[in-house]
Amino acid sequence: MPANSDNTMRSATISVLVENEAGVLARVVGLFSGRGYNIESLTVAPVEDGRNRSRINIVTSGTAMVIEQIKAQLDRLVPVHRVADLTQQGPHLAREMALIKVVGRGNDRAEALRLADAFRARVVDATVESFVFEMTGSSDKLDAFVELMRPLGLAEVSRTGVAALARGTRTI
Amino acid sequence: MSATAPTPNPSATEAPQPGAEVLLRALKDQGVEVIFGYPGGAVLPIYDAIFKQNAIRHILVRHEQAAVHAAEGYARSTGRVGVVLVTSGPGATNAVTGLVDALMDSIPVVCLTGQVPTHLIGNDAFQEADTTGITRPATKHNYLVKRPQDLARTVHEAFYVAKSGRPGPVLIDLPKDILIGPAPYAPPPEAPHRSYRPRREPDPASIARAVTMLKAAKRPVVYAGGGVINAGPEAAAALTDFVRRAGIPITNTLMGLGSFPASDPLFLGMLGMHGTVEANLAMHGCDVMLAVGARFDDRVTGRLDAFSPGSRKIHIDIDPSSINKNVPVDLAIVADAGQALAALNAAWLADEARQDRAALGAWWQKIEAWRATKCLAYGQARGEGALIKPQYAIERLRDLAAASGRECFFTTEVGQHQMWAAQFLRFDRPNHWMTSGGLGTMGYGLPAAMGVQIAHPDALVVDVAGEASILMNIQELGTLAQYRLPVKVFILNNEYMGMVRQWQELLHGGRYAESYSAALPDFVRLAESFHGAGMRVTEVDRLDDAIRAMIASDKAFILDVAVDPAENCFPMIPSGAAHDQMILGPGKQEAAPGVSDEGLALV
Numbered sequence: 001m002p003a004n005s006d007n008t009m010r011s012a013t014i015s016v017l018v019e020n021e022a023g024v025l026a027r028v029v030g031l032f033s034g035r036g037y038n039i040e041s042l043t044v045a046p047v048e049d050g051r052n053r054s055r056i057n058i059v060t061s062g063t064a065m066v067i068e069q070i071k072a073q074l075d076r077l078v079p080v081h082r083v084a085d086l087t088q089q090g091p092h093l094a095r096e097m098a099l100i101k102v103v104g105r106g107n108d109r110a111e112a113l114r115l116a117d118a119f120r121a122r123v124v125d126a127t128v129e130s131f132v133f134e135m136t137g138s139s140d141k142l143d144a145f146v147e148l149m150r151p152l153g154l155a156e157v158s159r160t161g162v163a164a165l166a167r168g169t170r171t172i
Numbered sequence: 173m174s175a176t177a178p179t180p181n182p183s184a185t186e187a188p189q190p191g192a193e194v195l196l197r198a199l200k201d202q203g204v205e206v207i208f209g210y211p212g213g214a215v216l217p218i219y220d221a222i223f224k225q226n227a228i229r230h231i232l233v234r235h236e237q238a239a240v241h242a243a244e245g246y247a248r249s250t251g252r253v254g255v256v257l258v259t260s261g262p263g264a265t266n267a268v269t270g271l272v273d274a275l276m277d278s279i280p281v282v283c284l285t286g287q288v289p290t291h292l293i294g295n296d297a298f299q300e301a302d303t304t305g306i307t308r309p310a311t312k313h314n315y316l317v318k319r320p321q322d323l324a325r326t327v328h329e330a331f332y333v334a335k336s337g338r339p340g341p342v343l344i345d346l347p348k349d350i351l352i353g354p355a356p357y358a359p360p361p362e363a364p365h366r367s368y369r370p371r372r373e374p375d376p377a378s379i380a381r382a383v384t385m386l387k388a389a390k391r392p393v394v395y396a397g398g399g400v401i402n403a404g405p406e407a408a409a410a411l412t413d414f415v416r417r418a419g420i421p422i423t424n425t426l427m428g429l430g431s432f433p434a435s436d437p438l439f440l441g442m443l444g445m446h447g448t449v450e451a452n453l454a455m456h457g458c459d460v461m462l463a464v465g466a467r468f469d470d471r472v473t474g475r476l477d478a479f480s481p482g483s484r485k486i487h488i489d490i491d492p493s494s495i496n497k498n499v500p501v502d503l504a505i506v507a508d509a510g511q512a513l514a515a516l517n518a519a520w521l522a523d524e525a526r527q528d529r530a531a532l533g534a535w536w537q538k539i540e541a542w543r544a545t546k547c548l549a550y551g552q553a554r555g556e557g558a559l560i561k562p563q564y565a566i567e568r569l570r571d572l573a574a575a576s577g578r579e580c581f582f583t584t585e586v587g588q589h590q591m592w593a594a595q596f597l598r599f600d601r602p603n604h605w606m607t608s609g610g611l612g613t614m615g616y617g618l619p620a621a622m623g624v625q626i627a628h629p630d631a632l633v634v635d636v637a638g639e640a641s642i643l644m645n646i647q648e649l650g651t652l653a654q655y656r657l658p659v660k661v662f663i664l665n666n667e668y669m670g671m672v673r674q675w676q677e678l679l680h681g682g683r684y685a686e687s688y689s690a691a692l693p694d695f696v697r698l699a700e701s702f703h704g705a706g707m708r709v710t711e712v713d714r715l716d717d718a719i720r721a722m723i724a725s726d727k728a729f730i731l732d733v734a735v736d737p738a739e740n741c742f743p744m745i746p747s748g749a750a751h752d753q754m755i756l757g758p759g760k761q762e763a764a765p766g767v768s769d770e771g772l773a774l775v
Contacts, residue, residue: 019367022316027308034309065496072493078313078333078368 011040011061013086013094013164014071015172019079020046020054027077028056037062037070041096041139043161053081055172057164059094059139084172091167097160098142099124100133104153112152119145130155188354191323192217195284195346197357198327200227204255206246206626207231208239212259213299214286217351231626231655234647236263238619240270240341241645244279245623248606249581251404253334254623256283261299264306264345269613271310271341276610277427278402280339282330283311289349290318303345312340317347320355328360337370338491339402370490374507379515381503382462382486383523389460390531391538392420395443395472398427398609399465399489399509401602407510408432408602411464414517419532421539423451425466427609430599440539441548444472445745446591449754450542452743455480456751457538464488465509468498469610478750488512547743547756548595558712559736562589562664565715566596569634569662572719579631581624583607585617585641588670591741593636615644618661622648625657632660632723639665639732640689649702652728660722661730663695666737674740678755695732704728 018024025044032039041059046052060070067085075083086092100121102112109129116123116133119141125132135145139162146157166172189197195218199207208231211219222230233239236258243254258267264285274281288297304316313333315326323346330342386392394415400407408431415422415438422432423443432439441448443455452474455461461483466472473479476498485501487494488509495504505512552564566589573580582597583606584590590607599605606624608616617635625633635642642663652659664670672687699706705727709718715733722731742757 022318023304023308023314026305030308065500069493069497072495072497076337076370076491076493081367 006065007063009061009063010067011059011087012067012070013092013162014058014060014074015084015086015164016056016058016074017047017081017172018054018056018077019081020052021079024054024079025056027079028058028074031073031077032058032060032070035073037066041161043163057162059162082172084166086164086166089166089170092164093167094138094162094164095136096139096142096162097134097136098146099158100135100146100149100154101130101156102133102149102153103130103155105129108152112149115145115148115152121145188320188356190217190221191320191346191351191353191355192221194324194355194357195327195351196221196225196228198324199255201360202328202331203252204228207255207257208233208242208246208623209257210234210236210239210259210263212263212286214260214288214348215257215263215284215346215351217348218257218284218286218346230257231622232651233619233622234650235645236266237270237615238622238645238648238651240267240274240281240283241613241616241619242623242626243281243283244270244274244277244616245583245606245620246627247279247281247623248401248620249603249624250627251603253280253282253331256281258283258285259299260286260288260303261301263299264301264303268307268310269611271307271343273608273611273613273616274341275310275312277608278339278398279341280334281341282334283341283343285343285345286351287316287345287347290347291349293347303343307343310341311343312338314343314345316345317350320350320353323350323355324358325361328358329365332365333368336368338399338494371506372490372508372511374488374505374512374515376515376519378503378505379512379519380523382505382516383519384525385460385484385486385503386418386420386462387520387523387525387527389420390528391457391459391535392418392462392532393454393458393460394420394422394462394464395425395455395466396422396428396431396464397425397466400428400431400513401465403465403490403509405602407465407508407513410510410513410517412436414513414520417517417520418527421454421536423447423454425469425472425609426594426607428466429594430602430605431465433600434598435600440543442594444469445474446595446741446743447745448543448595449545449547449743449756450539452745452751452754453542454539458483461485462488463501464513465490467494470498473498474745474753475748475750478752480751545756545760547754547760550739552712554712556711560710560712560715560733562592562666562735562739563596564712565662565664565733565735566592566636568715568719569636570597572716572723573632573634576632576723579628580604581606581621581628581631581633583617583620583624583633583635585635585637585644586612586614587638587641587672588666588674588739588741589636589638589641589664591671592664597636614641618642618645618648618659619651621659621661622651622657625659626655633658634660634662637661637663638670639663639667639692639695640669643693646698649699649704649728653703657728658726659728660725661699661728662722663730663732664735665692665695665732666735666739667692668737671741677740678744678746695730699728699730702728704730706730706732708732708734710734
């Protein structure tokens with residue numbers, strides 16, 4: 001039972017399996033904005049070929065009571081099949097991909113490349129004065145790399161948002 | 173017999189019909205008998221199909237908002253799904269208030285809206301609006317039918333969604349080309365819905381725990397809401413059974429009135445902002461609370477951190493998102509209220525533990541002391557020049573309506589008159605009280621009464637109104653005239669938006685900004701101009717005769733009762749105060765608790 005006095009904020013990665021129909025994303029997003037919940041990251045794409053289903057992964061934050069409320073509100077949407085709180089259910093994987101453009105010459109450029117190597121970012125585009133790195137990992141790791149690139153000529157970042165799955169044999 | 177009469181043995185391979193015909197056939201298969209609507213360009217094919225058949229009756233309203241409220245009144249008084257048909261663009265946007273009203277009060281409604289043809293959608297065509305976009309947060313669910321093969325299936329699904337789980341409004345947006353072009357028919361599906369399957373049966377272990385908690389309780393209270401009404405008359409019967417067997421006090425929300433007989437001494441009256449002292453203090457002081465089909469709304473709880481501080485709470489609700497939303501509870505039971513109460517009754521009988529009768533006796537003594545404050549008492553002066561107290565008018569209406577021996581239904585608008593009606597009309601049965609609870613929609617009562625009267629042609633249907641609210645959908649007098657619906661409008665005319673004036677008096681230094689009802693019409697002549705009848709009464713001694721004349725009239729009737737303009741609605745828990753900080757009204761209490769700024773920000 002969530003206690004009223006427990007105002008500690010926690011982060012939650014919630015996966016939602018939905019019927020892939022018109023407006024379903026708007027319903028989910030509208031629910032969050034209409035009820036004042038946070039969305040820190042949101043990804044959506046069709047999964048399960050032939051069954052017309054999409055998976056939405058949402059990273060949000062709130063008190064225990066609010067997170068429970070978010071799940072209950074999602075679960076009662078008509079096209080929602082299942083809602084899973086991966087953070088609460090146990091160990092899980094949460095990954096995102098980023099494309100990071102760094103523009104520079106000389107030492108900064110060499111340093112950017114060395115750090116990219118240390119972070120296992122791949123070079124997917126290069127000119128004499130720019131790189132585009134592709135990097136996959138936890139959001140924290142991406143944040144850290146982006147921060148390191150800032151003084152080295154960080155020009156632009158594009159991130160996918162989080163895709164998440166439970167570890168082990170468990171499924172949504 | 174028309175060409176579209178239902179065929180006895182519909183085969184799956186029959187030739188496709190125009191979409192509008194398929195739509196009507198699906199509605200018939202869903203048992204629809206009445207549609208409340210208003211025509212327009214985009215829905216002309218449906219009106220053409222309606223013209224060619226006799227199974228479904230269409231009631232032409234005078235404004236689309238009223239169509240939805242009428243469907244709500246119909247649904248709430250019958251337990252069936254109310255059906256609305258409006259055109260695209262302004263037809264749909266006018267219906268939005270009604271849809272949100274039905275959403276907040278969990279009323280099953282299916283609303284059909286016309287839409288421009290599919291190839292024009294998104295082109296800013298004439299009378300185009302993004303209806304599904306606009307109504308997404310205004311409905312339980314909505315659909316845009318873009319392919320003919322989805323039409324019949326969508327209609328069946330809409331009815332299923334509207335009435336399953338926590339009921340609500342469902343909208344189907346119908347582009348004109350889908351209505352004109354051929355579409356295949358499909359019967360209602362037998363397979364369960366692919367994703368929406370609300371849980372109805374309670375968990376037996378939780379029911380057993382609830383019995384243990386309730387039997388051990390020293391100061392129990394039952395707090396029952398509109399969910400019990402929505403679960404059907406059997407649920408109200410099971411609730412009544414349970415409460416009488418256990419001998420414990422019960423209070424109702426505004427929406428739950430009628431779920432337990434108000435004439436029973438176990439009933440404490442309504443709780444909340446304008447609830448009785450005994451109901452609110454019982455909630456505040458209880459040790460075990462059983463909430464059934466109620467959602468701990470802010471009008472009920474008052475200040476949350478001071479709400480029923482010492483109690484363990486059991487919450488039965490069909491909507492899991494209602495549980496632990498505002499108030500954390502100790503035992504959650506997700507189920508249909510009727511099924512849960514039936515299970516609770518069975519488990520109570522099977523359980524051998526005894527109730528703590530001594531403690532219960534002491535609890536009842538406390539409650540009786542609270543009840544003895546007679547918090548609803550008012551003074552009605554007599555003789556020449558005496559003003560009619562609004563409470564007195566409602567009591568006379570209640571007693572004379574009962575004395576008529578007819579089945580009585582009451583609807584209300586929103587404001588002081590609504591609260592007095594809730595306090596003084598006593599409901600012994602469910603489905604006879606229709607009021608806009610969650611959204612608080614002024615203009616609800618008249619069209620809702622219209623829907624009730626359509627469903628119950630011989631009943632006495634009264635809209636208890638204020639002179640301000642009634643003007644919000646006054647055009648429906650035209651509908652009453654057209655269909656000869658003898659709805660009675662009982663106006664408590666205090667020449668103010670009474671609740672606004674009350675708040676301004678109590679919270680805003682008596683600055684009555686814009687709350688005076690200036691330039692009022694002559695309601696009697698207004699009724700007469702719409703082919704009805706009317707009467708105005710200003711003297712206490714003439715009130716009874718006027719009410720009798722209203723009840724006896726076979727026409728739509730407005731009774732304009734001039735009441736004391738200064739009367740306020742008490743008890744009152746000011747916004748942001750707790751249940752034990754009620755204002756009882758003049759002469760009943762010395763100090764009113766201060767209203768905090770935080771409280772002032774609440775509405």
